[in-house]
Amino acid sequence: DDGLVDWMLTSSKFNGRKRDKAQYPFGFFSEQEVDALIEQQRQEADLEKRKALVQQANRLTSDKVASAFLYHPSNVLVYHKQVNFPKSSRIPGLIDLDRVSLG
Numbered sequence: 001d002d003g004l005v006d007w008m009l010t011s012s013k014f015n016g017r018k019r020d021k022a023q024y025p026f027g028f029f030s031e032q033e034v035d036a037l038i039e040q041q042r043q044e045a046d047l048e049k050r051k052a053l054v055q056q057a058n059r060l061t062s063d064k065v066a067s068a069f070l071y072h073p074s075n076v077l078v079y080h081k082q083v084n085f086p087k088s089s090r091i092p093g094l095i096d097l098d099r100v101s102l103g
Contacts, residue, residue, distance in 0.1 A: 003058075004034075004054060004057050004058065005038060007029075008029055008031075008034055008038065008057070009035055009038050010029075010030040010031075010032075010035050011035075017030075029064075031061070033060060034057050034060050034061060037056055037057040037060070038057055040053055041054050041057070082102050082103045083100065083101075083102060083103070084100065085099075085100050
């Protein structure tokens with residue numbers, strides 16, 4: 001949910017009307033249905049239900065072209081026996097580094 005919360009929530013620090021426009025000088029996206037889905041997925045304990053809510057919110061923001069990035073940096077992945085990347089973090093299309101640790 002990082003991308004949704006940080007970039008698509010009306011009140012987020014990057015997207016909200018009250019954002020520091022000098023530091024974050026880009027557009028504003030606001031959609032009540034997306035905000036409601038973001039809040040609902042934050043409180044959902046069932047991973048499958050939460051995944052469905054996130055996917056629904058992602059579809060809405062994609063359909064409305066909430067943002068378009070002109071530059072996509074390369075992802076660098078590290079493979080080493082001391083890097084612990086738990087299976088629970090392995091979501092297709094998402095690299096969740098919050099749970100990665102060095103052994």
